[in-house]
Amino acid sequence: xxxxxxxxxxxxxxxxxxxxxxxxxxxxxxxxxxxxxxxxxxxxxxxxxxxxxxxxxxxxxxxxxxxxxxxxxxxxxxxxxxxxxxxxxxxxxxxxxxxxxxxxxxxxxxxxxxxxxxxxxxxxxxxxxxxxxxxxxxxxxxxxxxxxxxxxxxxxxxxxxxxxxxxxxxxxxxxxxxxxxxxxxxxxxxxxxxxxxxxxxxxxxxxxxxxxxxxxxxxxxxxxxxxxxxxxxxxxxxxxxxxxxxxxxxxxxxxxxxxxxxxxxxxxxxxxxxxxxxxxxxxxxxxxxxxxxxxxxxxxxxxxxxxxxxx
Amino acid sequence: xxxxxxxxxxxxxxxxxxxxxxxxxxxxxxxxxxxxxxxxxxxxxxxxxxxxxxxxxxxxxxxxxxxxxxxxxxxxxxxxxxxxxxxxxxxxxxxxxxxxxxxxxxxxxxxxxxxxxxxxxxxxxxxxxxxxxxxxxxxxxxxxxxxxxxxxxxxxxxxxxxxxxxxxxxxxxxxxxxxxxxxxxxxxxxxxxxxxxxxxxxxxxxxxxxxxxxxxxxxxxxxxxxxxxxxxxxxxxxxxxxxxxxxxxxxxxxxxxxxxxxxxxxxxxxxxxxxxxxxxxxxxxxxxxxxxxxxxxxxxxxxxxxxxxxxxxxxxxxxxxxxxxxxxxxxxxxxxxxxxxxxxxxxxxxxxxxxxxxxxxxxxxxxxxxxxxxxxxxxxxxxxxxxxxxxxxxxxxxxxxxxxxxxxxxxxxxxxxxxxxxxxxxxxxxxxxxxxxxxxxxxxxxxxxxxxxxxxxxxxxxxxxxxxxxxxxxxxxxxxxxxxxxxxxxxxxxxxxxxxxxxxxxxxxxxxxxxxxxxxxxxxxxxxxxxxxxxxxxxxxxxxx
Ligand code: SF4
Ligand code: SF4
Ligand code: SF4
Numbered sequence: 073x074x075x076x077x078x079x080x081x082x083x084x085x086x087x088x089x090x091x092x093x094x095x096x097x098x099x100x101x102x103x104x105x106x107x108x109x110x111x112x113x114x115x116x117x118x119x120x121x122x123x124x125x126x127x128x129x130x131x132x133x134x135x136x137x138x139x140x141x142x143x144x145x146x147x148x149x150x151x152x153x154x155x156x157x158x159x160x161x162x163x164x165x166x167x168x169x170x171x172x173x174x175x176x177x178x179x180x181x182x183x184x185x186x187x188x189x190x191x192x193x194x195x196x197x198x199x200x201x202x203x204x205x206x207x208x209x210x211x212x213x214x215x216x217x218x219x220x221x222x223x224x225x226x227x228x229x230x231x232x233x234x235x236x237x238x239x240x241x242x243x244x245x246x247x248x249x250x251x252x253x254x255x256x257x258x259x260x261x262x263x264x265x266x267x268x269x270x271x272x273x274x275x276x277x278x279x280x281x282x283x284x285x286x287x288x289x290x291x292x293x294x295x296x297x298x299x300x301x302x303x304x305x306x307x308x309x310x311x312x313x314x315x316x317x318x319x320x321x322x323x324x325x326x327x328x329x330x331x332x333x334x335x336x337x338x339x340x341x342x343x344x345x346x347x348x349x350x351x352x353x354x355x356x357x358x359x360x361x362x363x364x365x366x367x368x369x370x371x372x373x374x375x376x377x378x379x380x381x382x383x
Numbered sequence: 384x385x386x387x388x389x390x391x392x393x394x395x396x397x398x399x400x401x402x403x404x405x406x407x408x409x410x411x412x413x414x415x416x417x418x419x420x421x422x423x424x425x426x427x428x429x430x431x432x433x434x435x436x437x438x439x440x441x442x443x444x445x446x447x448x449x450x451x452x453x454x455x456x457x458x459x460x461x462x463x464x465x466x467x468x469x470x471x472x473x474x475x476x477x478x479x480x481x482x483x484x485x486x487x488x489x490x491x492x493x494x495x496x497x498x499x500x501x502x503x504x505x506x507x508x509x510x511x512x513x514x515x516x517x518x519x520x521x522x523x524x525x526x527x528x529x530x531x532x533x534x535x536x537x538x539x540x541x542x543x544x545x546x547x548x549x550x551x552x553x554x555x556x557x558x559x560x561x562x563x564x565x566x567x568x569x570x571x572x573x574x575x576x577x578x579x580x581x582x583x584x585x586x587x588x589x590x591x592x593x594x595x596x597x598x599x600x601x602x603x604x605x606x607x608x609x610x611x612x613x614x615x616x617x618x619x620x621x622x623x624x625x626x627x628x629x630x631x632x633x634x635x636x637x638x639x640x641x642x643x644x645x646x647x648x649x650x651x652x653x654x655x656x657x658x659x660x661x662x663x664x665x666x667x668x669x670x671x672x673x674x675x676x677x678x679x680x681x682x683x684x685x686x687x688x689x690x691x692x693x694x695x696x697x698x699x700x701x702x703x704x705x706x707x708x709x710x711x712x713x714x715x716x717x718x719x720x721x722x723x724x725x726x727x728x729x730x731x732x733x734x735x736x737x738x739x740x741x742x743x744x745x746x747x748x749x750x751x752x753x754x755x756x757x758x759x760x761x762x763x764x765x766x767x768x769x770x771x772x773x774x775x776x777x778x779x780x781x782x783x784x785x786x787x788x789x790x791x792x793x794x795x796x797x798x799x800x801x802x803x804x805x806x807x808x809x810x811x812x813x814x815x816x817x818x819x820x821x822x823x824x825x826x827x828x829x830x831x832x833x834x835x836x837x838x839x840x841x842x843x844x845x846x847x848x849x850x851x852x853x854x855x856x857x858x859x860x861x862x863x864x865x866x867x868x869x870x871x872x873x874x875x876x877x878x879x880x881x882x883x884x885x886x887x888x889x890x891x892x893x894x895x896x897x898x899x900x901x902x903x904x905x906x907x908x909x910x911x912x913x914x915x916x917x918x919x920x921x922x923x924x925x926x927x928x
Contacts, residue, residue, distance in 0.1 A: 120928055159794050195845060195879070197545075197767045197792050204794070220541045227540070264853040265832075265840020265861070286841040287831055287881035316915050322849040323903050325910040328917075332927070348928035351916065358838070358859070380926055 116341035116370040117377050121333045124383020126172035126311045129333040132383045133307070134179065137335055143305050146184030148252035152176050152216070153303075155258045155274050156192035156207050158320055159200040165312035165327050166320055168259045170206035172309050172333075176255060177216035189247050191219035192277040198222050221245055221277070228280045235366070236296035238288050243280035248301050256303035256339065260310040260346050262318030262326075266290055268357045269319050270346040271306040271339045272298055295362035298339050302368075306342045308334040310349050333383075340369025341376045389644065393635040399462040400471070407465045411523045411764055412531040413544070419801070424448070424463055425516035426583045428759065428803035431507055435755065435805035449590055456591040456598065460577055460584055460632040466515030466565070467577055467584075467632065469522075473569045474615060483617030484575035486630065491578070495585035500716070507804065509582050510757040516803070518561050520759035524773070525549060525558030528764060545769050548788065553775030557760065573615040578630045592629035596649050598637075600624050604645035610637035740779035741821040741872060741892050743771060744791070745799030745807035748895045753781055755806035762798035762807065770874060771798060784820065786874030786890060791820065793847035793873065816847075817898045821872025821890040823851065825865050829887035832862045842876035842888045848902045851876050851888075863888070868900040 119136045121129040134140055144150055154168035162170055177188045190211045194201040198220065202208040208218050221227050228243035248254060258274035265286070266273055275297035276282055285293035310332035314321040321327055332349055336342040340363045347354050354360060354371065364371035403421055410418025423429065423441075426448050432441035448459055460467045498509025510517060532544045568575050577584045600610075604624060611619045613636045618627035626637075626646070637646045743762055746752035763771040763782055768789040774780045784791060796815040799807040810818060832839040832853075842863055843851045850869035853861040863876075876888040920927055 120926070122926070159792060197769075197789065197795075200767060200792065200794065218541070220543050223536070223540070223543055223546075226536075226543075263840070264843035265838050267838070267861075282841070283879065283881040286839045286879070289835070290838045290840070292837075317849050317852075317906065319844055320847060322847075323906040323910075325907060325915070328915075330927075345928050351927075378928060 114370060114372075115375045115377065116336065116338035117379065118334055118336040118338070118341050118345045119379045119381065120345065121335070121381045121383050123331050126169040126309060126333065127175045129311075129331075129383040130172055130175050130307065130335075132381050133333055133335040136379055136381060137305075137337075140179040140183040143255070144180050144183040144185050144253050147186050148184070149250060150180045150185040150188045150253045150255065151247050151251035152180070152188060152190045152211075152255045152257055153248075153274065153278060154190065154192060154207060155269075155277065156198075156201045156205050157195045157277060159196035159204050160320070161204055162206045163312070163327075164321055165259065165314050166261070167201070167205040167207065168257050168309050169311055170210035172307070172311075173207050173257060174210035174214040174216075176257060176307065177211055177214040180253070180255070181215050185253070188216040189219050189251075190216050191221045191245065191247060193221040193245070193279065193282075194277070219245075219247055224280050231300060233296070233299050236299050237362075237366075238292040239285060239296040242284075242297075242300060244300055245278045245280075248278050253305075254301060254303045256306045258306075258308055259313070260308050260332075260350055261314040261321075262316055262350065264318060266294060266357070266359065268343075268347060268350055268352055270308050270343045271303070272343050272359055272363060275300075291359040292362055294359040295366055295368070298363060298368050299366065303339055304337065306334075306336050306339050308342055308346050308349075310334065310346070313350060315350065338369040338376075340364050340371050344371045344373065345376065345378065389635075389638040392648075393639045396458070396462055396633070396635050400468045403463055404465060404468050404472075407519070408523060408527065411520055411761070412528040413535075414765055421463070422516065422520075422761065422803055425514075425803065426459060426464075426587065427510050427514035427516055428757065431502060431510060431755075431757065432803060432805040434502065436808070438805065441805075448587070452587045452590045453594055454596060456594050456596070456628055456631055456633045457584065457587050458633045459587055461634045464515050464577075464583070465519040466581075467574070469519065470565065470569050470574050470576065471615070471634065473566055474573060477566075477570060479570050481570060482572060483611070483614055484572040484578045484630075485617060486627070487579050491580075491585045491588075494580060495582040498582040499586075506754045507757050507806070510804070513580055513582055514757050514759075515581055515583060517757040517759035520761060520764075521557035521773075522562050524760035524764050525554045526562065545767075547763070547766075547769060548772070548776075550772070550776040552777075553773045556775055557758065557773060573617065574632060577632055578616050578618070584632075588629040591631065592627075594628055597628045597651065598626050598631050598633070598646060598648050599651060600626055601645050601647045603643045604641075605643055607642070609640045609642065610646055613637065613640050739892055740781070740783035741874075741890060742779075742781065742783055742896075743798045743807055744796065744815050744818040744820050744896070745802070745810055746820075746896060747808060749781075749892070752806060755804060756781055757804050757806065758782070759803060761801050761803060765797045765801050767795040767797055768792040768874075784874065786877040788878075790845065790875040790878040791873040793875070814898065817871060817901060819871045819893060819897050819899045821874070821892055822867065823865055823870045823872065823876055824889050824891050825863055826885075826887045826889070827862075829882045829885060830863060831882060831887070832860075833887075836860050839881065841879040841881060845875040845879050847873065847875055848899070849906060850899075850902075869902050869905060871899045 119133045121133040152173060154173045156167050158166040160166035173190065180188045202218060211218055224243065227246055229246055229249055230241060231244050232241040234240065256271055256274055258270050261269045263269040263273065272294050276285060310330050312327055312329050314326050315328050317326045330349065334342050334345055340360060343360050344354060347357055360371050363369065370376055406418040406421040409415035410422055424444060429441045429444040432438050433445050452459060501508050502510065529549055532546055536543045565576065606621050608621060611621050615634060616630045616632045618630040619637065638648065742749060742752050760773060763773050768791050770784045770786055770789050770791055771782055772785050773782060778785065793816060796810060796812060799809050799815065827833045831837065838861060840853045840861060843853045848869045848871055850866045852864055854864040856862045872890045872893065874890050877886055877890050880886040880888045
């Protein structure tokens with residue numbers, strides 16, 4: 073980090089901390105306690121924001137969760153995992169909104185993160201995806217670092233997970249293993265195979281072998297994924313969503329502008345809520361129940377408290 | 384002091400050659416954009432493109448190179464042609480004393496005429512075998528680029544270049560064998576390839592011969608033989624006191640080597656001014672001499688002391704008689720007819736050309752592509768999807784697609800835009816996205832979604848046109864369904880299909896590339912008929928959740 077960036081980020085950190093301390097200090101502690109307790113008492117909290125730009129909605133939403141400082145401590149290594157799977161433009165909504173990703177990077181750095189890394193194991197050729205999604209440029213401008221995820225030997229390490237039902241061993245991206253904080257930032261979409269893609273399905277992009285998952289009961293593998301590494305924060309981008317022909321989208325008519333965003337620590341609860349946003353029944357997306365049964369989070373709507381905010 | 388000036392002239396040409404080599408290597412190995420200009424300046428591919436596509440840009444390049452050659456001689460061969468430069472490098476590295484190449488006009492013209500006639504008939508066989516740029520491309524793609532990729536990826540793991548598979552036969556046919564042959568030729572007779580085999584060199588030579596600014600031995604020459612000893616083209620004849628500008632490659636070694644500065648480069652009048660014998664006829668002498676070479680030759684030869692006559696004699700000695708030209712032309716026409724017969728649809732060459740393989744977008748058909756591709760490997764090196772393979776992996780004798788490492792990227796049209804010969808027709812993006820290079824075939828007996836009844840959908844997920852969709856098939860079951868009207872054969876379904884060894888989705892070749900239906904139109908029509916349901920607001924104030 074050069075001096076200018078250092079100064080900028082320290083000023084920003086100081087300012088953010090001061091504001092937060094004043095406004096939300098009691099709230100933060102209350103919510104942290106609640107979240108921790110939440111895991112135990114089978115409850116979850118989801119923040120839903122609507123009617124703003126992706127950036128404005130994120131600012132509102134993260135403040136309601138206690139601000140970025142509740143997630144990122146100074147000196148930590150942060151990995152942000154958006155969906156960059158396709159060689160599509162931001163308007164085509166197949167990838168996460170680049171401005172949202174950039175804002176998360178900025179806030180993580182302002183909260184004192186030592187580094188913020190961003191990557192995805194893409195479906196289309198990765199350099200085209202990174203470039204044409206607009207995410208590479210936005211992340212670099214925000215001070216983050218784009219990582220490659222396209223060499224099995226260079227970028228992945230083999231891990232095993234005995235609790236998993238279908239995917240008992242997997243090659244997972246080194247950066248995820250090394251990260252102190254993992255922020256999962258998918259875009260909400262229709263998906264031809266898994267019906268819906270949101271927080272859990274986004275995990276396919278931190279593993280090497282998609283093929284294995286498709287072959288060995290995809291919904292079960294999606295549910296197994298999150299056992300390898302729980303995300304600290306999930307942000308579901310539903311500003312523009314692909315409602316048909318997903319996950320790629322073929323024509324402009326496949327896309328709907330909803331201007332929603334969901335935030336939660338609970339990866340299952342956020343996906344359960346996402347089914348409502350896109351208009352599916354919970355049962356149509358089988359991996360959500362599978363993940364809830366594995367104890368990864370809460371899928372029961374009656375046990376999810378939703379904070380609704382207008383941006 | 385004059386020596387040092389001439390020496391700098393030679394150093395200048397070496398610097399230009401080095402720059403060209405660097406640019407071409409950077410382009411072929413790393414895709415460095417400026418390098419593409421150097422490749423586009425290659426005569427063989429540009430001429431083929433100009434003819435095939437009637438491309439004004441390519442025709443402009445050809446014209447420019449012709450004018451350049453007319454003014455400066457075959458400088459193309461010493462500063463632009465990568466194979467020429469490579470031969471100089473091999474010669475310099477080995478520093479072997481070997482005889483200079485002889486003069487073989489019949490062989491030279493024969494090869495060039497066959498090449499041109501066949502190319503005009505639509506068969507780039509000559510270029511495929513002998514075009515220096517294409518063969519250089521093949522060598523670099525197989526011998527240098529893989530090393531470059533390996534080293535680069537080790538140094539910059541966050542900006543990896545695509546690792547491309549290389550079949551052993553490919554390595555041998557495109558890399559090792561041509562390099563060994565070329566090295567052997569250089570060790571045997573210096574740049575024999577350039578003065579005898581190369582069709583590009585021969586064409587350029589015919590113009591260089593008439594340059595108003597020839598390289599010449601002036602009367603300061605004491606016939607010490609220094610220049611002859613180092614000339615890689617064997618174009619200096621001391622007995623005659625002549626320097627054959629048709630074969631002179633403008634390496635400028637002789638300018639530097641001659642201690643008496645007796646090799647001059649410029650207008651004959653200026654060069655011979657000291658002797659006082661220069662006349663204005665000298666300049667027109669050469670063209671006149673060739674008008675009827677047979678008659679002029681003896682007369683000119685006797686007057687060899689005169690500088691103008693030397694030039695004329697040098698040119699005339701390599702001319703053909705009228706009868707030879709006629710016989711040659713008849714022979715070549717016959718060959719062209721045979722070639723055309725072999726190439727006609729259903730002919731031996733077309734049939735064998737590549738049944739069973741998928742060719743890059745813009746190839747047109749297997750037959751067209753087989754006749755036109757010169758194998759320069761630019762498309763293979765630049766394929767974004769990592770699907771293009773050179774000949775040698777057993778599927779086809781041509782560049783073809785294999786979907787084991789990727790798919791033909793929907794937004795990419797690199798191969799057709801980069802193809803320097805026009806063997807791949809350039810297309811608009813919209814046309815490329817509908818260009819059907821193959822046809823998907825679904826094998827339900829292998830599909831895990833059909834057989835195991837669990838979600839997979841890897842194929843439909845990747846299909847860029849919407850030809851492939853997951854359709855409901857009973858409660859909780861979604862299986863692939865293929866709309867062949869939209870399929871373009873891009874392999875975006877075959878590549879991710881997880882079934883092995885044989886995949887449930889496989890792309891099969893098509894005989895002729897046609898335009899598939901427009902998916903935009905198709906889906907708009909469907910959306911009009913059956914609009915997508917809107918998610919219903921459930922909560923207060925219209926909240927969806
Ligand atoms: S258009 Fe397809 S085959 Fe051609 S270079 Fe691009 S990905 Fe490769
Ligand atoms: S069905 Fe397969 S080959 Fe055909 S367009 Fe779709 S992905 Fe490409
Ligand atoms: S990718 Fe292969 S296995 Fe999966 S649904 Fe398609 S055809 Fe079936």
